[in-house]
Amino acid sequence: MRTSAIIIGALSAAAYAKPVAQNGRWTPEWQNLNAEVSAGPSASAVPTPASSASVLGVPGASPNPTPNSKLVADLLTAPAGSDRITLLQDAEKNGIADFKARRSSIVFDLNPAANNVTAGAGGVVITADRKRFPALTTLDVAVAGLFYQPCGLNPPHAHRATEVLTVATEGTLLTGFVFDNTASTEISEEISQFQSFAFPEGSMHWQQNQECHPVTAIAAFSNEDPGAITTANRFFKNTKQDVVLAALGFPEQITPENFEQFKNQIPDPFVKGIKQCYDKCGIPY
Template identity: 40%
Template sequence: MPEILEASLSKRDQAFLVAAFAAAAYATPMGSGSWGSSSTGYGSATWTTSTTTTTSSGSYSSSTSASASVVPNPVPSSGVVAELLTADSTVDRFKDIQKEIAAGDVSLKFDFNPAANPAAPVGMGGQVDLANRANFPILTDLGISAAGIFFKPCGLNTPHIHPRASEFLTLVTDNNLLTGFVLENGLTSEFNTTLTKFQGTVFPMGSIHFQQNLDCTDAVAIAGLNHEDPGASSLAQNFIINLDVDVVDAALGFPKQIDGSNFAAFKANIPGSLAKGVEECLVRCNIPY
């Protein structure tokens, strides 16, 4: 299978996923329930997953259980990034970081564990825990950031762009995941590739890209990005939900099946990212939708 332009192959034959700090993410247990939930708050958490799915091609079984004591990542004090950006030198900046570490407002490590990131939005198909300069200020002026991506079975990281960063993604669990991107006007062919455990791929800055867990088990990946504030714009959500309805209608060619009478209901059904997944995977894994 070629590494690019595999669009001629069926998507169900392709696989995916992401990014680069395998040890941290691979050690993070995942469950198909609510990640990071705990009877004692975010200081401890237990995940248990036990799934048996029967399809026309056979049965898929998975069982994962783990217990972890998790401390949320510290919340930086207000204005600390602005101070670091205006430090006179790199040495001065790291002296300020030392002070923040001593005060307990900044750490030298970032925990991608979902339970350590209670503020991260959780979608029906999983969640993304991003370490950027806002929540991990030591990244300030280093030109890098990273994200832990936690996919539930069939979970889809919906098409999006990063306006300020290219991305390198590595799959760190034993899964099959599909990735794809479209570069820009002038080259609109979709670049697809299939990743398995410890394989990686890239998404150029500004390209429309996605990741799809094709398996009936959870998947974990890490993404490295070459900007400390990479940004993200989810296309379906921002285009259809947030733009002027008349502009969207014109851009779509005035479709008759989606018009003023049903557009509000159409918008209401667009999921946040990560979405539940594509229909073929949901049917194969016996996931209601």
């Protein structure tokens, strides 16, 4: 088995609106709204209870409105905070979003069923960021609901934001992160219901459900667009193979027996580059 496959298994605005004044009130010029709707969960597609019954949440939750980049663009160019509130209030009236009668544009449902998603083997995360929840535009904050299956792992990843994670239901999460190259020790703690743990911006971090039942946590972020970079997936699946080989220095195969040896042989940056370059330059590799 190739090393990369084993390690992967182991680590397992749109165009801006033109403002126009109507009766002294600032509003956007709503045009071609259908063409501006970004791809996202269908407002009419509600998964059956069976699709989300294995994770915490309300399986019958009504879907969130379809994300719309036009609304985000107008919120970004609104002259004042009060104008942004007006935009959110008028979103349905102006046809910019498909909101249910009981759902306003400043409410977002983190339930998996409200977002038309299917949980993976370890669970699922639902993020309310600027794209999915336009009300957050310019507020420098986002939130996520993390629904862990029994023993589920949210694998190592990083954000362009500081994250504060709070366990919302009964249960225990084992958490950990590593920071920059000058901090070589992993910081790891167990947190239980209503306890919080902070992951610094850019840190590579993870969480493991320690229970035999589902656990839910809520995460707050210091950026309305925090993003996520899942380390193993992004590195092994999306980086050139020769670069992965050079960065890790691993052998043809890696097994539980030689993992410790492999780990200790990973070179510190900077490292020798890809072999083809050395061959081209006539330099011994």
